[in-house]
Each structure stands twice: as structure tokens, then as C-alpha cells.
Amino acid sequence: MSQPLIRLEHGCVSFAGQPALEDVSLELQQGEIVTLVGPNGSGKTTLVRVLLGLLPLDSGTLWRTPRLRIGYMPQKLAVHATLPLTVKRFLQLVPGVKAAEIKTALQETGALKVYHSPLQRISGGELQRVLLARALLRKPQLLVLDEPVQGVDVNGQLELYNLIGRLRERYGCGVLMVSHDLHLVMRATDRVLCLNRHLCCSGQPEQVSHHPAFVALFGDQAARDLAVYHHAHDHQHDLHGCVLDDSKPHDHGPDCTHA
Numbered sequence: 001m002s003q004p005l006i007r008l009e010h011g012c013v014s015f016a017g018q019p020a021l022e023d024v025s026l027e028l029q030q031g032e033i034v035t036l037v038g039p040n041g042s043g044k045t046t047l048v049r050v051l052l053g054l055l056p057l058d059s060g061t062l063w064r065t066p067r068l069r070i071g072y073m074p075q076k077l078a079v080h081a082t083l084p085l086t087v088k089r090f091l092q093l094v095p096g097v098k099a100a101e102i103k104t105a106l107q108e109t110g111a112l113k114v115y116h117s118p119l120q121r122i123s124g125g126e127l128q129r130v131l132l133a134r135a136l137l138r139k140p141q142l143l144v145l146d147e148p149v150q151g152v153d154v155n156g157q158l159e160l161y162n163l164i165g166r167l168r169e170r171y172g173c174g175v176l177m178v179s180h181d182l183h184l185v186m187r188a189t190d191r192v193l194c195l196n197r198h199l200c201c202s203g204q205p206e207q208v209s210h211h212p213a214f215v216a217l218f219g220d221q222a223a224r225d226l227a228v229y230h231h232a233h234d235h236q237h238d239l240h241g242c243v244l245d246d247s248k249p250h251d252h253g254p255d256c257t258h259a
């Protein structure tokens with residue numbers, strides 16, 4: 001397998017003595033979409049902040065490909081209601097960006113029509129598309145999307161996930177998404193990481209949906225919902241979610257629990 005974009009080994013973070021992340025290890029590869037799921041307070045945002053380099057680890061190691069360009073779409077954007085900021089002006093705040101690039105990014109995310117609109121007036125779905133456009137302006141090798149479809153209706157969610165899939169194809173970037181939405185997000189993901197302070201399970205959506213740790217966290221219904229979903233793949237994964245090369249046998253890791 002090629003060099004990962006990011007590798008975290010045995011990452012631990014506590015706040016005031018309370019563990020938020022315990023012994024979390026993961027890798028993100030170029031061109032793959034990985035979704036982080038977990039209940040409220042399970043450490044998803046903390047993990048994202050660690051990977052972005054915004055929060056130091058208490059212990060463990062984080063390795064990133066040198067000069068890794070990350071496009072980050074935050075969970076929330078606080079814009080003061082009285083601040084006169086249009087979408088165009090907001091995106092011009094990205095260092096070194098050109099007007100043509102802004103229009104291209106908005107076109108790409110389907111939000112060009114709000115180019116001149118005040119940021120506070122656009123809809124939730126339009127705002128998510130503008131934030132995605134902002135993330136693209138960094139020409140990212142890795143897109144990190146913290147709950148990218150929140151506040152968006154179901155049809156809009158589907159469209160956004162499809163768009164994220166197209167962006168991955170177009171830019172060849174890796175994508176890390178945080179999501180609460182278990183059903184729809186599985187349409188768009190190659191690998192799921194199920195977090196509850198530690199990584200409970202990980203792998204392809206189908207595999208994770210049957211994992212006892214996943215069922216314990218999200219319940220039988222969520223597992224059944226996921227089980228009916230079939231992701232169109234032109235390749236196979238092993239039980240860690242890694243893409244299998246038919247010519248090579250599966251390499252067992254130290255934490256392998258399967259035969």
C-alpha cells in the first residue's frame with residue numbers, strides 16, 4: 001500500500017483528567033473516503049482537531065505527509081448577524097486566492113448563485129456548499145469534513161454526499177468525514193471508523209454494521225439499516241477496510257481477531 005496521508009499511532013488526549021481519546025491508531029490513504037461515526041461526546045471532533053494539528057496529543061504520535069494540504073470544513077461557522085460579509089468576500093479571505101478560483105470552486109459545489117449574497121442570508125444547504133468550496137480553494141490532498149450535511153434536508157444530503165464522491169474522483173484527494181447520519185453516509189464511504197473514545201471497530205460499512213461494538217453503540221435498527229445498503233465497488237477490502245490486491249495475501253495486523 002502507498003504511503004498514507006496521515007498516520008496516528010496510539011493517540012491519547014484527556015481534558016482535566018477525563019480521557020477523550022484513548023489509544024487511537026489510524027491511517028488515511030490518498031483517494032479513500034473514511035467516515036468517523038460515534039455517539040455524542042465520543043471524541044470525533046477531538047480526533048479531527050488532533051489530525052488537523054490544532055490539538056496536541058498527550059501521548060502517541062501523529063505523522064503527516066510533508067506539506068500536506070488539508071481543506072477543512074468546520075461543523076459550525078459563527079458569523080455575526082450584523083457583519084456585512086458576502087459569500088464572495090468571505091471566500092476572498094482565503095490567503096492567495098484569485099477571483100476566478102472562487103467562482104470555479106462555487107461552480108463545482110453548486111453554489112455559484114449565492115456568489116454576491118450576504119453570508120448570513122443563505123440557506124443551511126447553501127452554506128455547507130460554500131464551506132465546501134472554501135475547503136477546495138486550498139487545493140487539498142485531504143478534505144476533512146466535520147458533519148458536512150448538518151442542517152440539510154434528506155435530498156440535499158444525498159446530493160452533498162454524491163458531490164463529495166465526485167470531488168474525490170476529480171481531485172484524487174482523501175476525505176475524512178464526521179457524521180451522525182449512519183444510513184446515507186454509507187453510500188459515500190469506503191471505510192467506517194466507529195469511535196467511542198477508543199476505536200471500537202472499523203472496516204467496510206457492511207462489516208462494521210455487523211460488528212457487536214457497532215450494534216451496542218447504535219442499536220439493532222441502525223445495523224439493519226446499514227445492512228441493506230450495498231456500496232458499488234470495483235475492488236475488495238480486507239477486514240480492516242484495506243483495498244485487497246488479489247495477487248497478495250492479506251497481512252494480519254497485531255489486533256487481528258479474525259481467522
Ligand SMILES: Nc1ncnc2c1ncn2[C@@H]1O[C@H](COP(=O)(O)OP(=O)(O)OP(=O)(O)O)[C@@H](O)[C@H]1O
Pocket residue numbers: 015016020038039040041042043044045046047
Ligand atoms: N476543549 C475542551 N475542554 C474540555 N473538555 C472537552 C474539550 N473538548 C472536548 N471536550 C470533551 O471531550 C469529550 C469529547 O468531545 P468531542 O467534542 O470530541 O465529542 P464528539 O464526538 O465530537 O461529540 P458530538 O457528536 O456531540 O459533536 C466530551 O466529553 C467533551 O465534553
